[in-house]
Amino acid sequence: MCKFCWTLLLLLLLAIGGVVYKFGFLGSVEQAPDGRQALLLTVEERNLVLGEMRAFLVAVQQIIAATNREDMEAAAKAAHKVGMAAQGAVPPGLIGKLPMEFKKLGFSTHKKFDELSLDAAQLGDPQHTREQLAVLMNNCIACHATYSLSPTH
Numbered sequence: 658m659c660k661f662c663w664t665l666l667l668l669l670l671l672a673i674g675g676v677v678y679k680f681g682f683l684g685s686v687e688q689a690p691d692g693r694q695a696l697l698l699t700v701e702e703r704n705l706v707l708g709e710m711r712a713f714l715v716a717v718q719q720i721i722a723a724t725n726r727e728d729m730e731a732a733a734k735a736a737h738k739v740g741m742a743a744q745g746a747v748p749p750g751l752i753g754k755l756p757m758e759f760k761k762l763g764f765s766t767h768k769k770f771d772e773l774s775l776d777a778a779q780l781g782d783p784q785h786t787r788e789q790l791a792v793l794m795n796n797c798i799a800c801h802a803t804y805s806l807s808p809t810h
């Protein structure tokens with residue numbers, strides 16, 4: 658192959674690598690005044706993320722209430738609602754704006770709700786479920802400590 662073609666190929670690969678790095682790892686963020694990383698989202702994208710958050714909060718409340726009355730089927734159902742299946746609706750444009758660490762934490766949270774759901778149904782042990790919830794909620798804390806959402810973009 659000619660020298661020019663190799664150069665062109667190299668540039669093309671670099672460009673593709675750059676795009677993958679930007680959208681796969683960095684996401685679309687800026688340093689917020691409170692020290693966190695603010696995700697730069699559109700109003701619709703922000704609403705979608707916050708809606709998912711409120712569903713997390715509902716699930717946490719329902720799981721605690723269900724374990725208190727030892728209704729482990731209800732606990733399993735509440736957790737399943739915010740498991741991996743709930744994540745399917747995230748549009749590709751939004752995924753590209755999320756930093757890798759954010760995606761990892763979000764993914765792991767959905768996965769942990771699925772595990773909690775399965776265990777609640779199979780073991781039926783309220784104490785075990787509460788312990789899982791306590792561990793899972795470290796994900797909520799970690800992500801909120803690092804990221805915020807910017808409403809202006």
Ligand code: HEC
Nearest residue numbers: 707710711713714759762763766796797800801804805806
């Ligand atoms: C992958 C990151 C991430 C994870 C994991 C996460 N959150 Fe959030 N959450 C956010 C961000 C970012 C905001 C916006 C915070 C801000 O702008 O100050 C938010 C906001 C919220 C809000 C406010 C919703 C609103 O309408 O304003 C609630 C409630 C919430 N989260 C609950 C939870 C709970 C409960 C969990 C764990 C089960 C959780 N979140 C896990 C990133 C996350």
